[in-house]
Amino acid sequence: xxxxxxxxxxxxxxxLTLAAVAVVQFMVSLDLSVVNVxxxxxxxxxxxxxxxxxxxxxxxxxxxxxxxxxxGKAADRYGRKRVLLSGLGLFGLASLAGGFAQAPGHLVTAxxxxxxxxxxxxxxxxxxxTATFPAGxxxxxxxxxxxxMNAAGGALGxxxxxxxxxxxxxxxxMFVNVPxxxxxxxxxxxxxxxxxxxxxxxxxxxxxxxxATAGTTLLVFGVVRTDQYAWTSPVTVTTLxxxxxxLAAFLHVERTTGREPLVRLGLFANRSVAGANAFNxxxxxxxxxxxxxxxxxLQQVLGTGPATTGVMFLPFAxxxxxxxxxxxxxxxxxxxxxxLIxxxxxxATGxxxxxxxxxxxxxxxxxxxxxVAAGTxxxxxxxxxxxxxxxxxxxxxTGTASGLLNxxxxxxxxxxxxxxxxxxxxxxxxxxxxxxxDDGYALGLTLGAALLxxxxxxxxxxxxxxxxxxxxxxxxxxxxxx
Numbered sequence: 332x333x334x335x336x337x338x339x340x341x342x343x344x345x346x347l348t349l350a351a352v353a354v355v356q357f358m359v360s361l362d363l364s365v366v367n368v369x370x371x372x373x374x375x376x377x378x379x380x381x382x383x384x385x386x387x388x389x390x391x392x393x394x395x396x397x398x399x400x401x402x403g404k405a406a407d408r409y410g411r412k413r414v415l416l417s418g419l420g421l422f423g424l425a426s427l428a429g430g431f432a433q434a435p436g437h438l439v440t441a442x443x444x445x446x447x448x449x450x451x452x453x454x455x456x457x458x459x460x461t462a463t464f465p466a467g468x469x470x471x472x473x474x475x476x477x478x479x480m481n482a483a484g485g486a487l488g489x490x491x492x493x494x495x496x497x498x499x500x501x502x503x504x505m506f507v508n509v510p511x512x513x514x515x516x517x518x519x520x521x522x523x524x525x526x527x528x529x530x531x532x533x534x535x536x537x538x539x540x541x542x543a544t545a546g547t548t549l550l551v552f553g554v555v556r557t558d559q560y561a562w563t564s565p566v567t568v569t570t571l572x573x574x575x576x577x578l579a580a581f582l583h584v585e586r587t588t589g590r591e592p593l594v595r596l597g598l599f600a601n602r603s604v605a606g607a608n609a610f611n612x613x614x615x616x617x618x619x620x621x622x623x624x625x626x627x628x629l630q631q632v633l634g635t636g637p638a639t640t641g642v643m644f645l646p647f648a649x650x651x652x653x654x655x656x657x658x659x660x661x662x663x664x665x666x667x668x669x670x671l672i673x674x675x676x677x678x679a680t681g682x683x684x685x686x687x688x689x690x691x692x693x694x695x696x697x698x699x700x701x702x703v704a705a706g707t708x709x710x711x712x713x714x715x716x717x718x719x720x721x722x723x724x725x726x727x728x729t730g731t732a733s734g735l736l737n738x739x740x741x742x743x744x745x746x747x748x749x750x751x752x753x754x755x756x757x758x759x760x761x762x763x764x765x766x767x768x769d770d771g772y773a774l775g776l777t778l779g780a781a782l783l784x785x786x787x788x789x790x791x792x793x794x795x796x797x798x799x800x801x802x803x804x805x806x807x808x809x810x811x812x813x
Contacts (some may be wrong), residue, residue, distance in 0.1 A: 347522020348463050349473055353480040353677035354515040355459035356458040358508060359449050360484030361491065362391065362426075362430030363619070363744070365504045367626045368489055368637045369496040376501060378530055379435050389551055390439045392619070394446025395453075397544030400593045401537070403454035403734020407727055411455045411462075412523045416451030416516060423512030441505070443743040457779065459523055459678065460717055461721050468663065470718070475659025478713030482706070483649025485618070489626060490648065493641020495677035501635050504592070539584045539593035546577030548740055557757075571616050594731055598724070604732060606793035607720035608739040610671060611787035614678075615714060617742035619780035621705065623681055623777075624755065624772040632690050632765045632772070643694055647706040654710020667722075668794045675710030679783035681705025686777035690765040719794065736779020747782065751775040 343498040366373065366387055374384045406414045422445055429441030457477075495503040553570035560566040585592045599605045629640045652788035654677075658670055688697045720736040721729060752775065759771035 333441075334500045344470075344522040344670075345463055347518055348459060349476060349587035351515055351518035352456045352460045352492050353476055354511060354518060355415070356477055356483040357454055357480040358422075358511040358512045358515060360481045360510075361451050361488035362445065362508055362585070364485050364488035364622050365492040365495075365507065367622055368492040368506045368630070368640050369501040371567070371627075371630060372501045373438070375437060375515075377432065377435050378501075384554060385748070388437050388619075388623070389555070390442040391446040392745035392748075393450075393544065393548050393551060394443045395416030395449045396446075396585070396738045396743075396745060397547050398447055398450035398540055399454055399738035399741065400451040400543065400731065401540035401734075402452075403458070403594055403731040403737075404536070405451065405732055406455040406458050407556070407729070410525065411459050412519065412525050415452050415455035415459065415519055417711055418455065419512050419516045419519065420448075420449045422448030422452060423509050426480060426505050426508035426512065430502040430621050432505075432577075435647065438505075445508075449736075453737045454731075456736060457717065457733035457737065458729045460731065462726070471659055471662040471714075475655060475662070476660060477717070478710060479652050479655035481708040481713050482655050483648055485622070485651065487644075487648045489644040490544075493637040493639070493644075497636055497638040524790045536584065536593040537581075539581055542577050542581035542584060544575050544594065546581060547745070548708060549574035549577060551745050551749045553742040554708055554746070554753055557753050560766075573636070577623040578591070594806055595728070597727065598732065598735070601723055602793055602795055603719050603722045604735070606789055607716050608735060609789045609793065610712075610786045611720070611736055612677070612739040612743035612746075613782045613789070614675070614709075614716070616751075617678070617782040617786075618683060618709060618746045619744035620751040620775055621685065621779050622745065622755055623752065624775045625685065626771045628688055628769065629694075629698070632688075633692070633694075635694075641699055644702070646699055647702040650703045650706025651710040654707040655713055656710075657707070658711045658714045662714065664795055667719045670711055670715040674708045674715070675783050675787035675790060677708030677711065678705050679708070679780045681708060682776050682783060683781035684781060686772050686773050687777070688769060690769040706720070747779075751778050754778065 362382060370384055370387065372631035373379065379387070402414065402418070425441050425448055429438055429445065432438035432441055447802060460473055460477060463468040486719055491507060492504050495501075495507060549570055553574060556570070557567055562568075581593075582596075585594060585596055625644075629635045629643055630637070635643065638661075654674065658674070661670060681701040684701035684704060685697075715732075717736060721732050724732040755771035755775035757771075758774045759767045
């Protein structure tokens with residue numbers, strides 16, 4: 332790697348590269364969950380309606396997920412470091428603007444711009460990691476660190492959100508990203524080599540990105556509004572049909588465009604890519620919904636405050652970090668497919684256990700055990716799913732493959748929260764009592780377990796069995812780009 336970096340006029344620093352990518356992933360993952368605990372106070376502070384409040388989450392997840400493929404393609408086309416630094420700058424500025432929001436529309440817009448920045452920086456960071464640590468033990472260790480930061484950010488985001496909301500005010504769930512973005516900018520500037528020039532070719536497929544984002548947004552919008560309009564109503568049917576038309580148009584553009592397609596559909600012929608992304612979509616759907624339901628259950632059913640709720644998520648956070656470390660240790664002995672199956676089953680068990688929550692329950696009886704099980708299983712999945720999704724992908728498509736994987740998780744998160752949230756709300760009904768709320772949250776958590784079992788089935792049937800992982804780093808046979 333040193334020879335390659337020197338060829339391009341800069342010396343790579345693998346340690347700083349890993350640190351920069353770890354901070355980036357922690358920040359992105361934290362931002363997906365840090366607002367959850369603060370949602371009730373955000374609603375009170377800015378005047379959100381119950382339905383409008385979910386768009387604080389959806390605006391970020393949809394912009395993030397819908398534009399990740401474009402971000403991955405831009406990283407391949409214009410250079411990973413350049414796109415990573417640009418995305419970090421935009422993310423930090425949007426976080427600052429969101430903290431100063433004075434109306435619901437201001438915050439939703441800031442969250443959408445945050446998603447755009449994250450869509451640029453996340454695939455670029457993951458592509459840098461994949462290129463810097465191409466094989467062997469170093470790759471397993473690097474992805475172990477990455478997945479630990481992913482798990483810690485997602486779970487500690489709830490803890491940080493609770494503490495910040497109660498003691499500093501809800502605006503700090505946005506401001507907290509600014510120093511992290513600045514830190515990541517400094518590390519990435521110093522530690523990541525510029526790498527080779529971007530791949531030459533036509534301009535990135537902006538039309539495809541617009542169609543994909545618009546289609547998924549309409550799909551989520553249609554599902555969310557079923558609390559007001561029945562599934563068979565003209566409003567819902569028209570919205571969902573329009574979403575299907577836009578998504579079909581996206582697939583047509585990707586097959587026929589004369590420009591560089593947003594994603595080469597031939598990538599899905601790789602069973603590792605297809606299976607890992609399907610698994611990741613369902614994992615994202617279940618995880619985002621679980622964090623949402625458990626946070627609301629603790630506050631609205633059990634009556635705990637934001638800070639206490641955040642502390643109660645610590646077992647989930649520690650379980651996620653522990654699972655990630657365990658995956659790194661076992662990654663030398665077990666195939667990624669095996670770890671995905673084990674992690675998926677353990678996470679599903681935790682969610683099914685969460686589904687037994689009751690309005691008379693306590694943290695010890697209803698939250699502690701399932702948090703440890705679900706968190707550990709989630710951590711077990713993170714590194715192996717990335718390693719699987721990028722296996723056998725050509726170097727010039729690593730950014731696209733990384734963007735595709737991140738996109739599947741974010742779109743899954745938004746679709747899962749829309750579908751399971753709406754289902755829970757239908758179960759709750761119009762009588763908003765602790766018992767009714769608990770009934771709806773329990774149903775949503777149980778359905779999350781079903782999604783994880785479906786993900787395990789995909790891992791069993793789609794992903795190929797592979798041999799034991801490489802036990803030592805192979806000697807470099809050719810220069811590898813950063």
